[in-house]
Amino acid sequence: MYEQISGNIWRSRALILVFMAFFAGIGYVFARVEDNILILPAAIAFAMLMTVGSYYYSDKIVLGTVGARPADKEEFPHYVNAVEGLALAAGLPAPKTYVIDDPAPNAFATGRDPEHAVICCTTGLLGMMDRTELEGVLAHEMSHVKNYDIRFMMLVAVMVGAIALLADWFWWSGRFGGFRSRDDRDNGQLGMILFLIGLALAILAPISAMLIQAAISRQREYLADASGAMMTRFPDGLANALQKIAADEEPLQSANKATAHLFISNPLREHGGGLNSLFDTHPPIEERIERLRAM
Template sequence: MSLYSQINQNKTKTILIMLIFIVLFSGFFYLIGKYFNSPGAYLVLGLIISSFSSLGSYFYSDKIVLFTTGARPASKKEFFDFYTTTENLAIAAGLPMPKLYVIDDSSPNAFATGRDPRHAVVCATTGLLKNLDRSDIEGVISHELSHVKSYDILVSSIVAVLVGTLAIISNWLMRRMWWGDSRDDNNRDRSPFFAILFIIVLIITPIVATLIQLAISRKREFLADASGVLITRNPEGLASALEKIASYPPLKNASPSTAHLFIANPFKKKGQSSWLINLFSTHPPIEERIKILREM
């Protein structure tokens, strides 16, 4: 797959994800409205929330993701090596210099976000900058710049915001079901069928959110690994970095909605692997990625 076809595919995928989200979210609210005896009002509410979430995720996904992860701007003075390494690799990749942020966390990890190369952000944990050597850091940053160049960041950032919206609304509806409407006499007149359907929908919502994340394709991590190596010409740098990242405990400042953004699964513990875990993981097995890199 050429870079240009990958960019076009990601742009098309972004539009489709936003439209699917609006349709599913509105339908979800319509079913909830049936339970609360006001389907029309809930359908309109669902359309409004999903439309604003989709537009907001396009223009402000980077700011939302950075706020969610607790990231702060990385000054050139404080993180000089991080700045100069990124600057050099951005020039090599033919990209504008992205904004740099850091997360105060001892566990090494990194991600890129934004809607296009002109609005890109590369974020690394302080653990990554302190515990990895320069060639490792170059491997990680080149991987993230590959996501920027191919517009993977557009799809990933929008999915992070939309999945987060879905989780917040589901939590609110669950609370409303159990507590907010307990004094409503109309509860007695509600069909048991819709009550059961409502509970089922709330249970499967986290599964749907995970499937949305998986829908953006774990294949992009392999492509970013390969593209990153084309920038540095040093596959061992990234392989070594992934090996070290996998040896540390899970990241503290991550959430399920942003997990797919990171270079490595921020929740997976060392040695934790099975076919079921890998099936529903937002990342391909790190051992497989290292093996492919070392065969280059």
């Protein structure tokens, strides 16, 4: 457990450094093309601001992206009380509780650390699960909080989205001239470079995003399943919940590829096969159920 926590903290720091280096590289290209050395420190400063913003506000960004709202205790008493009880049992501060108004059953956790954690469930999941099943799902998410999975997953979601936006910006700037250079020749040169960078990012960004998300070890989900089952001392609760989730084929409307890896089950309802399985962010749900039944 402590190795998992330490590894996630290290990976989060490494991801931040890679992100800053990426923007520094972009700044270097611009500095060379524009012959303006000030562009490089400006790009580094921008990357630092993006990193700080991602660290402190990415949970709000993710919650806004999926259309989540705070869970009212009067409306969802069993949900809020279960989270508070599991947090007490795990020796953690109680995460804030949110809901997504969507019939597809799913849930995720996010935040930068246990003191600033959030657990979010869909109304479909809350209406579908009995008490033991709901506790199994929430214990799984609480394990992500305790293991610091949430920080790494949160940073991945925001940074993948930032790279996708940057790719779009390069593409349109290159096509329509996002900068005015010293003369038409320089402007044409910069426009071509922006266009080529945008084209490369537009092609590589989705592939890179899938590889990064797939690189988030599938064992993380297995570990959260096992840790959650130990927390409730009733593995069948989570196994039954996963069985119900697997039986529901409806995709989560507000989900996207940047946030899909956060959820307990793939919210896009895509099933891997052949080469596609290399990019799966979740292990097969049948295998997860089988492991839980064997505990």
